[in-house]
Amino acid sequence: MSDLRVVLAKEWLELRKSDSMWVAVATLIVFLAMIGIFLPWLLGPLWLRAPWVTMIWAWIPMFLVTTVTADSFAGERERRTLETLLATRLSDGAILWGKWLAAVVWVAGAMLLSFPLGVLSLNLMFAQGPYLPSIGQVLATVAVAFAAGGLGGALGILVSLRAASVRHAQQVLAIMVFTIAFVPLTVLRLAPRDWTSGIFSALTSGSPASTGWIFAGILAAGAAPILAMAHMRFRRGRIPLK
Amino acid sequence: MDALTLEVPRGSIFGFLGRNGAGKTTTIRLLLGLIEATRGTARVLGFDPETESRKIRARSGVLLESPGLLERLTAEENLDIYGRIGRLTKAERAARSEELLKRIGLWERRREPVKEWSRGMRQRLAIARALIHEPELIFLDEPTAGLDPVSAVDVRNDLLRLADISGVTVFLTTHNLAEAERLCDQVAIVRSGRLLSVGAPDEVGRDQRRPRIRLRGRGFSERTLAALEAHPDVGYVQPQDDGAIVTVGDREGISRIVAFLVRNDVALKEVSAVGKTLEDGVLSLFRVTEERSGDSGASDGPPRAAMGGGL
Numbered sequence: 001m002s003d004l005r006v007v008l009a010k011e012w013l014e015l016r017k018s019d020s021m022w023v024a025v026a027t028l029i030v031f032l033a034m035i036g037i038f039l040p041w042l043l044g045p046l047w048l049r050a051p052w053v054t055m056i057w058a059w060i061p062m063f064l065v066t067t068v069t070a071d072s073f074a075g076e077r078e079r080r081t082l083e084t085l086l087a088t089r090l091s092d093g094a095i096l097w098g099k100w101l102a103a104v105v106w107v108a109g110a111m112l113l114s115f116p117l118g119v120l121s122l123n124l125m126f127a128q129g130p131y132l133p134s135i136g137q138v139l140a141t142v143a144v145a146f147a148a149g150g151l152g153g154a155l156g157i158l159v160s161l162r163a164a165s166v167r168h169a170q171q172v173l174a175i176m177v178f179t180i181a182f183v184p185l186t187v188l189r190l191a192p193r194d195w196t197s198g199i200f201s202a203l204t205s206g207s208p209a210s211t212g213w214i215f216a217g218i219l220a221a222g223a224a225p226i227l228a229m230a231h232m233r234f235r236r237g238r239i240p241l242k
Numbered sequence: 243m244d245a246l247t248l249e250v251p252r253g254s255i256f257g258f259l260g261r262n263g264a265g266k267t268t269t270i271r272l273l274l275g276l277i278e279a280t281r282g283t284a285r286v287l288g289f290d291p292e293t294e295s296r297k298i299r300a301r302s303g304v305l306l307e308s309p310g311l312l313e314r315l316t317a318e319e320n321l322d323i324y325g326r327i328g329r330l331t332k333a334e335r336a337a338r339s340e341e342l343l344k345r346i347g348l349w350e351r352r353r354e355p356v357k358e359w360s361r362g363m364r365q366r367l368a369i370a371r372a373l374i375h376e377p378e379l380i381f382l383d384e385p386t387a388g389l390d391p392v393s394a395v396d397v398r399n400d401l402l403r404l405a406d407i408s409g410v411t412v413f414l415t416t417h418n419l420a421e422a423e424r425l426c427d428q429v430a431i432v433r434s435g436r437l438l439s440v441g442a443p444d445e446v447g448r449d450q451r452r453p454r455i456r457l458r459g460r461g462f463s464e465r466t467l468a469a470l471e472a473h474p475d476v477g478y479v480q481p482q483d484d485g486a487i488v489t490v491g492d493r494e495g496i497s498r499i500v501a502f503l504v505r506n507d508v509a510l511k512e513v514s515a516v517g518k519t520l521e522d523g524v525l526s527l528f529r530v531t532e533e534r535s536g537d538s539g540a541s542d543g544p545p546r547a548a549m550g551g552g553l
Contacts (some may be wrong), residue, residue, distance in 0.1 A: 005353060014312060017355075087274050087381075
């Protein structure tokens with residue numbers, strides 16, 4: 001665990017000191033304003049009560065986390081720091097999981113700031129309140145954000161392990177994220193009508209908490225095999241150093 | 243690497259010399275477990291790189307082909323991160339960083355991002371980073387390559403000072419023979435992945451180093467120099483302003499050469515031995531192996547290596 005903490009500290013320090021940190025902060029502010037101010041204004045109390053609302057915290061972390069993890073190995077390889085890191089006593093697992101966790105916590109944590117901001121906006125903009133989420137909904141939202149971040153992070157790590165450059169990794173990941181976003185829509189379009197209506201009914205009739213947990217479960221189930229694959233592929237003696 | 247058999251004494255500075263592509267970096271990667279060997283055995287500090295590479299890495303520091311510094315971070319942060327990786331406490335990290343940065347004269351600049359530094363400064367910081375966790379062994383891969391002469395001297399001085407203080411075993415690869423001669427207690431010469439020679443810098447290639455003498459005086463005409471080159475005891479004549487430097491077959495031949503010159507009306511003022519450098523030895527070794535091209539040039543059997551008296 002202490003090795004994992006060291007890798008986390010290293011990654012976060014590097015993220016904080018990144019040349020593009022101001023771009024990341026600006027992007028975060030835009031997304032926070034969009035989810036925490038604009039959407040509550042647009043949707044009103046539905047922002048908190050609609051069963052599908054937790055999905056908001058899925059797509060954005062998943063997309064953003066890939067931009068961070070694309071740099072994880074490919075970036076270190078480009079900056080020629082990877083071999084020095086691999087020449088330390090850190091285990092393969094600590095390096096891999098530390099990099100993945102650092103990106104997921106960083107992005108999902110930042111995005112979740114929009115949740116209390118949204119609750120505050122809702123209560124300030126609509127006088128009929130108070131509008132407060134249940135503990136279950138809060139936990140389900142956190143789970144969705146981390147599961148989505150985990151899936152995006154796993155894809156990012158897997159691609160970055162062997163990518164020749166950060167740019168290359170980002171291009172591959174952009175295609176993957178778009179595929180993940182459009183495949184469910186295509187499946188819904190092609191599925192029998194009674195299946196589709198069943199899914200829509202589930203998404204509109206349950207509570208935000210229960211829908212959130214189901215969604216988090218699906219995302220986590222998607223992330224697990226990809227992480228396992230990344231874990232199997234990450235062996236010091238086998239990953240390209242240049 | 244092929245048929246490489248060598249042992250590095252604990253506490254020594256060991257030079258691993260060879261041209262580009264000789265297999266120096268590959269050897270370091272193999273010994274650290276960063277790449278897998280196809281066959282052969284090695285022991286580093288008593289551990290097998292194939293199965294116990296983590297123990298080796300825990301006890302080693304490295305400066306590989308590139309300084310590998312986290313360039314967005316300051317010098318202090320770089321040392322702190324690698325101190326944490328080396329499991330030093332916060333107080334130990336602070337004390338060790340201060341000690342190392344002061345020794346290499348970079349303490350005053352510890353809060354500057356490393357990306358703003360010159361290559362020489364970064365290289366010196368990378369050596370300090372390699373030593374932050376007080377390793378028993380450090381691997382330095384071409385530490386002065388690409389540096390200007392002044393920075394190279396700084397790096398060499400830092401290296402000697404730091405190695406002397408910490409008593410660490412240093413495994414140094416270089417193709418700078420003068421550097422190896424100055425720094426190393428022992429050197430190994432490799433070519434195309436094969437070991438040509440190993441020993442103290444003044445011993446390497448000794449068999450191939452023929453004595454050289456400097457002859458100074460008057461009367462070294464072109465005709466005399468040509469006759470000298472044809473003399474059976476003379477290997478090679480290098481004309482000088484006031485005489486010549488002559489490679490001789492053996493020491494007994496020197497008196498015959500002097501007698502020959504006197505007979506040819508040369509007024510000799512000085513006959514002195516010319517110091518033999520590591521460069522002479524290595525170049526001779528390379529020449530001999532080139533002459534034997536097609537020969538195996540090294541012992542048969544799988545490669546073996548031992549470091550820090552681990553065998």
